Amino acid sequence: MSSDSAPKQLLTKFVVSPLTGPSPYxxxxxxxxxxxxxxxxxxxxxNHDAVVIIVYNTDRKALVLVRQFRPATYLQRCLETNGGKLESLMSVETAPPLPAEAGDVLEACAGIVDKPDKSLAEIAAEEVLEECGYRVEPDKLELVGCCRSGVGVSSAKQTIYYAEVSDSVQVSEGGGNAAEGERIEVVHWPVDQIDQLLLGSGGTSGSCNEIYIGLQFCLLWFKVNKMQSS
Amino acid sequence: MSSDSAPKQLLTKFVVSPLTGPSPYxxxxxxxxxxxxxxxxxxxxxNHDAVVIIVYNTDRKALVLVRQFRPATYLQRCLETNGGKLESLMSVETAPPLPAEAGDVLEACAGIVDKPDKSLAEIAAEEVLEECGYRVEPDKLELVGCCRSGVGVSSAKQTIYYAEVSDSVQVSEGGGNAAEGERIEVVHWPVDQIDQLLLGSGGTSGSCNEIYIGLQFCLLWFKVNKMQSS
Structure with missing residues (x-):
């Protein structure tokens, strides 16, 4: 599924309240x-540790990315638009002030590490299948490395993998775990257009949402380490 | 001050408790x-928005980075070491289980955006002076771009700048705002050794702490966009 073919999403409610009780998140x-x-x-x-997978489809010469509605991003966008007034988002009477697309974020395939009986590579392979629809063997994943995110706040560990896939191992449309309410759009981004997404390379003068710092690293890593041979 | 000359820090207490009341952070x-x-x-x-500045000293051909003790990173390291048992960190009787260095993180110069009367470039220039000791003019900062971090949790906005400095504009040792308890070590990292810090480039097989995802982006961005001319 390409980005262009995605149907428009409809956001009919968005109400914020202070979190008072304990949260699993x-x-x-x-x-x-x-x-x-x-x-x-x-x-x-x-915060949970995470796995991130840079997925490259060698047949299409495209990176396989995911786009989804991120409530935290939507909330920030609303506050940036209205001058930071959270109160206006706290009433059930108020319709969502921006279209759903304001919360859409383009990212690399990723998932949280919450299955103690599985290896990180197994969890990563499951995410590639669940979100992107490609079947990859855990032992075929290339380990890029491990780093931390949000060092000021949570400092959770991210383990980053690289996976090469082909059309022949695409077994579904992906889209995430519907039972968990996930609704993920798979985006095949041609690598000869990678600069359009990269900060300071002539692209992305527009929306901040397209340029999540984690995706920026993945794009640059691919460009530096894999573009010559792709 | 180079990394090697930094005196060893001493951590004599590290006690964790659930945060119950409201927090400004x-x-x-x-x-x-x-x-x-x-x-x-x-x-x-x-979470607060932030500015990040990739600082390059053209005289020394070195990136000017900062290293500091990050409580969240130290906490994670302790939990990764002891199998996730938070309880053992909640008693005032228990000595810190790891040396202070376990919480040290190498990062690009950065600061939170909390001065509504100042422009982002002005805040960025102040951080370069405060943390790194170099005086830069706000209008000499090159805008790399703007992106989001932690899209699942906070989705705060990061505005990233690039600054070239020389020894002649180094007016202090930097080190952060002592009145706020900041104690930041300035690290001049030679750019011909940049690969030692980069994931998947033969370096950083060791500590996760050295490879904060935000720093990874800054290093790669510099390598791709500035290394040829440096």
Whole structure:
């Protein structure tokens, strides 16, 4: 499915409320520490580790990316539009102020690490199948490396893989786990148009949503390490 | 100050407790939304927008990076070491299980956007002075672009700049805002050794802490866009 063929999504409700009780996703902590004799405090949160997979379709000479509605991005967009007034998003009477597309973000295939009985490569292969519809063997994934994200807040670990796929191993349309409410659009982005997505390379003068920092790394990594041979 | 000359830091206390009251840093929200007729909920948090500056010293042919103790990273390292048991970090009787260095993270110069009366470029120039000790004029900063980080959780906006500096505009040792408890080590990283920090380029097989995803982007961006002319 190409980006152009995706049907328009309809957002009919978007209501924000302060999170008061415990959440399985946002677990805030206070850290009280003494470094070189100076007492300091820091607020942070625990977050799941993640796997990220840079998927390249060698037949189509295209990167296989995903686009989905991100509530946090939509919320930020609304606040950037209305001058930061959260209150106007807290009433059930108020219709969503922006179309659903304002929350769409283009990303590399990724998933959280929440299956202790599976290896990271197995979890990564499952995400490629579930989100993108391509069957890859875990032992065919190339390990790019491991890094941290959000070091100020959660510092969760990301393990990044590279996968080459072909049309012959595309077994479904992908789209995510419908039972979990996922609704993911698969985007085949031709690598000869990669600069259109890259910061400071003449592209992406438009929407911030297209240029998630994690995707920027994946695009640049592919360009530097794989473009010559692709 | 080079990385090698930095004195060892001493961590004498590190105690974690659940954050119960309101925090100026972690503001969790629940979003209740209906997309294409399907009702979903999402937990996210608001976070400050940030500026990031890729600083290059043309005299030394070195990137000017910063290294600092990150409590969230230290916490994650402890949990990764002890099998995820947070409880052992919650007692004031327990000494910090790892040395302070376990929480050190190498990053590009950056700061949060919290001064409504200043432009993003002005805030960026202040961070370069405060953290790295170099005086740069806001209008000499090259805009790399703007992107989002943590799209699943906060989706805050990052505006990334590039700054070229020389020894003649180094007016202090940098080190951050001591009054705010910042204690930042300035690291001049020779660009001919940039591959040692890059994922999947033969380097960084060691610590995850050295390879924050944001720094990875900055290093790759510099390599692709500025290395030829440096």
């Amino acid at each position: 946002i677990k805030p902590y206070c850290v009280d520490f003494v470094l070189d004799g100076v007492n300091r405090k820091w607020h942070c949160m625990r | 972690i503001k969790p929200y629940c979003v209740d939304f209906v997309l294409d007729g399907v009702n979903r909920k999402w937990h996210c948090m608001r």
